[in-house]
Amino acid sequence: MAGLATPASVGLIPVKFIGGLLAIGGGLALGREGPSVQMGATAANTIGRLLRLGPADCRSLLAAGAGAGLATAFNAPGAGAIFVLEELVGKFEARTACSALGASVSAILVARALLGGDPDFVVADSPMVISVSTQVLFLLTGLAVGLLSVVYNRTVLATLRLAERMNASVEIRAAAIGAIGGLIVWLTPRLAGGGDWITQSAINGTLIWTALPGLYALRLVFGSISYAAATPGGLFAPMLALGALAGLGCGDLAHVLAPTLAGRTTPFVVVGMAAMFAGAVRAPLTGIILVTEMTNTPSLLLPLLSGSFAAMFVADGMGEAPIYEALRTRAASEKR
Structure with a gap:
C-alpha cells in the first residue's frame, strides 16, 4: 500500500494458509488475522489484475481484500472496513471505502453461513451501567x-x-x-x-x-x-x-x-x-x-x-x- 514493495503473487495464498495453519495450530502465540489479511489482499489484487483493472483500482481492491481478511478472522465487518481507511490508507477515499465495505460485508456473509455469527467472546448479558x-x-x-x-x-x-x-x-x-x-x-x-x-x-x-x-x-x-x-x-x-x-x-x-x-x-x-x-x-x-x-x-x-x-x-x-x-x-x- 505504501509503494515500497510489489504486491505478492497468488502463490502467497497457499504458503500463508498452510504455514499459518501449522504455526498457529502448533501453539505459537500468533494471531490468525495475519495470514487472513495477507491472503485476502493477495486474492483481491490478483482478481484486479486478471480483470486488467488500473493501478488505482487494484490498490483499492488490495486494501479491501485485506479488510475482508481481518473481518473474517474476527467476525467483525465494521472493524475490517475501518481498518482499511484508518491503518492501510490513512485517509477517507470514497472508492476505497466502498470497496472495503463491500468486501467486508460479502466476506462476513460467507463466513457466517459456514461458521455462524456468534461473537468471538461471550460477555454476561447483565447490563453494564457506567456512571x-x-x-x-x-x-x-x-x-x-x-x-x-x-x-x-x-x-x-x-x-x-x-x-x-x-x-x-x-x-x-x-x-x-x-x-x-x-x-x-x-x-x-x-x-x-x-x-x-x-x-x-x-x-x-x-x-x-x-x-x-x-x-x-x-x-x-x-x-x-x-x-x-x-x-x-x-x-x-x-x-x-x-x-x-x-x-x-x-x-x-x-x-x-x-x-x-x-x-x-x-x-x-x-x-x-x-x-x-x-x-x-x-x-x-x-x-x-x-x-x-x-x-x-x-x-x-x-x-x-x-x-x-x-x-x-x-x-x-x-x-x-x-x-x-x-x-x-x-x-x-x-x-x-
Missing part, C-alpha cells in the same frame, strides 16, 4: 495500558533484532522457537496459541490476580519470540490477550482503591483490550470497533473512548512509533 464518575478509572486504565503498549512494541522489535544477530539459519531459529512453543503446549496448553482462552478467562474474571504478572510476562515474551520465528501469523490476537490481562489487573486494583466506583471487572478487561490496540497500533477507531464487535458490548463505548484516548496519549508522549510503521521502516532498512 460518569467511573470514567476517571478508565482513563487511568488507559494510561497504564498505554505504558504497557510501549513496552510491548519495544519488546517485539528488540526480539527481532536479537534474532537477527544470532549466528543461526532461519530454520534453526524457527526450530528452537518451536521447541519452546511445544514445551508450553505440553505443560500449559491453554496458555499457548493466539490467547483466546486467556481473553475469555479475563472477561469471566476467573484468573487469580496474583497470577496476572506472571501470565503477562509469559505471553509477552512468548508472543515476541513466536513472531521472531518468521512463520505466518499476526499480532492482533496476542496483543488483545495482553490487553485483557492488563485490564483485569487494573480492574482488580480499582476494586481495592475505589470499591464503590469500580463495579465489575469485565468493563476494565474490554477497555484494556482496546487501549492496548490503540497504544500499540495507533488505530483507535479500528480497535474500538473491533473489540465492540468481538465482545458485543456497545454499552461500553464511552469507556472504550476514554481508555483508547489515554493509551494513545501515553504512547505519543513517549515518542513511540506505531508497531506496523516501525516494522515497515525496519523492513525498508533491511532492503537497503
Whole structure:
C-alpha cells in the first residue's frame, strides 16, 4: 500500500494458509488475522489484475481484500472496513471505502453461513451501567495500558533484532522457537496459541490476580519470540490477550482503591483490550470497533473512548512509533 514493495503473487495464498495453519495450530502465540489479511489482499489484487483493472483500482481492491481478511478472522465487518481507511490508507477515499465495505460485508456473509455469527467472546448479558464518575478509572486504565503498549512494541522489535544477530539459519531459529512453543503446549496448553482462552478467562474474571504478572510476562515474551520465528501469523490476537490481562489487573486494583466506583471487572478487561490496540497500533477507531464487535458490548463505548484516548496519549508522549510503521521502516532498512 505504501509503494515500497510489489504486491505478492497468488502463490502467497497457499504458503500463508498452510504455514499459518501449522504455526498457529502448533501453539505459537500468533494471531490468525495475519495470514487472513495477507491472503485476502493477495486474492483481491490478483482478481484486479486478471480483470486488467488500473493501478488505482487494484490498490483499492488490495486494501479491501485485506479488510475482508481481518473481518473474517474476527467476525467483525465494521472493524475490517475501518481498518482499511484508518491503518492501510490513512485517509477517507470514497472508492476505497466502498470497496472495503463491500468486501467486508460479502466476506462476513460467507463466513457466517459456514461458521455462524456468534461473537468471538461471550460477555454476561447483565447490563453494564457506567456512571460518569467511573470514567476517571478508565482513563487511568488507559494510561497504564498505554505504558504497557510501549513496552510491548519495544519488546517485539528488540526480539527481532536479537534474532537477527544470532549466528543461526532461519530454520534453526524457527526450530528452537518451536521447541519452546511445544514445551508450553505440553505443560500449559491453554496458555499457548493466539490467547483466546486467556481473553475469555479475563472477561469471566476467573484468573487469580496474583497470577496476572506472571501470565503477562509469559505471553509477552512468548508472543515476541513466536513472531521472531518468521512463520505466518499476526499480532492482533496476542496483543488483545495482553490487553485483557492488563485490564483485569487494573480492574482488580480499582476494586481495592475505589470499591464503590469500580463495579465489575469485565468493563476494565474490554477497555484494556482496546487501549492496548490503540497504544500499540495507533488505530483507535479500528480497535474500538473491533473489540465492540468481538465482545458485543456497545454499552461500553464511552469507556472504550476514554481508555483508547489515554493509551494513545501515553504512547505519543513517549515518542513511540506505531508497531506496523516501525516494522515497515525496519523492513525498508533491511532492503537497503
